[in-house]
Amino acid sequence: MIKLFDLTLQINGFPMREAKAELQKILAIPEEEYGRFIEKQKMEIVHFHLNNNPFYKELVGENSLKNWSDLPILTKENLQKPLNERLSMGYTSKNSYVNKTSGSSGHPFIFVKDKFCHALTWASYMYRFGWYGIDFNSSYQARFYGIPLDFIGNKKERFKDFLSHRYRFSIFNLSDEVLESFLKDFKSKKFDYINGYTSSIVLFAKFLQQKNIILKEICPTLKVCMVTSEMLFEEDKLLLEKQFGIPIVNEYGASELDLIAFQNPGSQWQVNSETLFLEILDENNQTVPNGISGRVVITSLYNKAHPFIRYDIGDIGVLDEKSTLKKPILKQLIGRTNDVAILPSGKKSPGLTFYYVTKSIIEDDENVKEFIIKQTKTDTFEVEYVSETELTLAQINKIEEAITLYLEPNLYFTFSRKITLERSIRGKLKQFTSFLLCN
Structure with a gap:
């Protein structure tokens, strides 16, 4: 060979x-x-x-x-x-x-x-x-990565995929309709392994969970x-x-x-x-x-x-x-090192602490597919999320209580539901961003 x-x-x-x-x-x-x-x-x-x-x-x-x-x-x-x-x-x-x-x-x-x-x-x-x-x-690789959207860049990347024996799933749009098309590909192609960005692969797993599907059962070569x-x-x-x-x-x-x-x-x-x-x-x-x-x-x-x-x-x-x-x-x-939240008390906390604490509550009912957190002021945070339905007041209160317990009180959160979240040019999802450090 x-x-x-x-x-x-x-x-x-x-x-x-x-x-x-x-x-x-x-x-x-x-x-x-x-x-x-x-x-x-x-x-x-x-x-x-x-x-x-x-x-x-x-x-x-x-x-x-x-x-x-x-x-x-x-x-x-x-x-x-x-x-x-x-x-x-x-x-x-x-x-x-x-x-x-x-x-x-x-x-x-x-x-x-x-x-x-x-x-x-x-x-x-x-x-x-x-x-x-x-x-x-x-x-044969199932590849969950971004891809250039311009015609020449796209074709060059697809040719590299062909030479490298991999099939690319573009991850810029991860709606249920698109994930359904991913599922069809797994049914019809003999993939040996999956490789790619964590957030998009996790999102695909949540889609399978909703449908009660085990991927290995429909793609036995994995x-x-x-x-x-x-x-x-x-x-x-x-x-x-x-x-x-x-x-x-x-x-x-x-x-x-x-x-x-x-x-x-x-x-x-x-x-x-x-x-x-x-x-x-x-x-x-x-x-x-x-x-x-x-x-x-x-x-x-x-x-x-x-x-x-x-x-x-x-x-x-x-x-x-x-x-x-x-x-x-x-x-x-x-x-x-640059994903650090600076709080009103002067305390510094890894941004992923906010993400992790929020995640443990926000995903309990499998309603929220993915989310990101942005710090806009020392005491103010924006949570953007993709979900079937709006977060309830009870869920929001629970998040704020947990943040008070793990970090400190008197922090303010706004929650906005989105159709999709903003990803980098390559398709990465940045879970926490502090705009205090970007200025």
């Missing part, structure tokens, strides 16, 4: 055979030698960029570097400058992989990877999807579902497992880096320690002990075209106490 997926990448200049061989060599390194491997890769990538990347050399400055912790933290704000000012010598947009981040953090930017680094990214994805019997060259890009709450995971009848796998990645963490068959969120080095830092840029929350800061160990060294990805997370250098385990991903 022709390995069309591999072949397409190879034709585009991504050395897949070499990348897969390199990944296997890394995986074979025993635990007791892994620390030496990580230190060697860290030093090599830093010295490469200090010698070949004027942007990074200027960022680091003239200070002599005695410790890893002396290196500056790279932020998305640092990257808000033209790409040609950030490229390493010898690399151009013509001989590298170039793409753009989604901008969900509020700081979109164009990034670049050298072709070997990007091939390693794909090798990493293929290896981990293989844990669940998924082969990118032969397994093996697994991988969700990505948005928070997966435990109740939603249970709903997906029940309505799909297959394992649900949580994926955490960043387009400018790689796959960051992937749920292994033992239900641990295993960090990619082969191509990335992940740190959890406090507000003084010091490493926190495992089990303590902090900022997720990542180093790309192989990207020579562009430095991502001690790069603050904008998330807050916790490493498990059982983590090792070879097998770090992400215990918890708390949310984005």
Whole structure:
């Protein structure tokens, strides 16, 4: 059988055979030698960029570097400058992989990877999807993602889907009529797995729940579902497992880096320690002990075209106490550092706390399909939701009581029912936004 997926990448200049061989060599390194491997890769990538990347050399400055912790933290704000000012010598947009981040953090930017680094990214994805019997060259993917709406962009994406053996469900309109058409596709096509944005896949599961349908029963070829890009709450995971009848796998990645963490068959969120080095830092840029929350800061160990060294990805997370250098385990991903609600008392609270507390009440009767929360003033929040019927006064009171209990009193909420919710260009749903931090 022709390995069309591999072949397409190879034709585009991504050395897949070499990348897969390199990944296997890394995986074979025993635990007791892994620390030496990580230190060697860290030093090599830093010295490469200090010698070949004027942007990074200027960022680091003239200070002599005695410790890893002396290196500056790279932020998305640092990257808000033209790409040609950030490229390493010898690399151009013509001989590298170039793409753009989604901008969900509020700081979109164009990034670049050298072709070997990007091939390693794909090798990493293929290896981990293989844990669940998924082969990118032969397994058929049901893809819940956005798609460009302009004619040329749309056709290019559809052609890429064909080469990648996947069928795309456009998620910009998720009305019952559209979800009904999704269901027909699952009845007629032999999908092996589902992959896509958490919120749209959860919405499809709620639609199946209303119809009392188990997806595996009408599409017996389905093996697994991988969700990505948005928070997966435990109740939603249970709903997906029940309505799909297959394992649900949580994926955490960043387009400018790689796959960051992937749920292994033992239900641990295993960090990619082969191509990335992940740190959890406090507000003084010091490493926190495992089990303590902090900022997720990542180093790309192989990207020579562009430095991502001690790069603050904008998330807050916790490493498990059982983590090792070879097998770090992400215990918890708390949310984005910019998704913080600042309350009248001066208290700061992760925006997802509001979302989670509201969610636990608002979805009790299965009336509300999805919702978002916007903070417009320190004491004022807007809840926009899609539902069959308006929220009752009793439900609204219950939400306000819960928020008072978990956070603080005298916060004001307005509730507005919508036909659809606003999604990003790529189809992501931002569950909480504070407009206090956007100004």
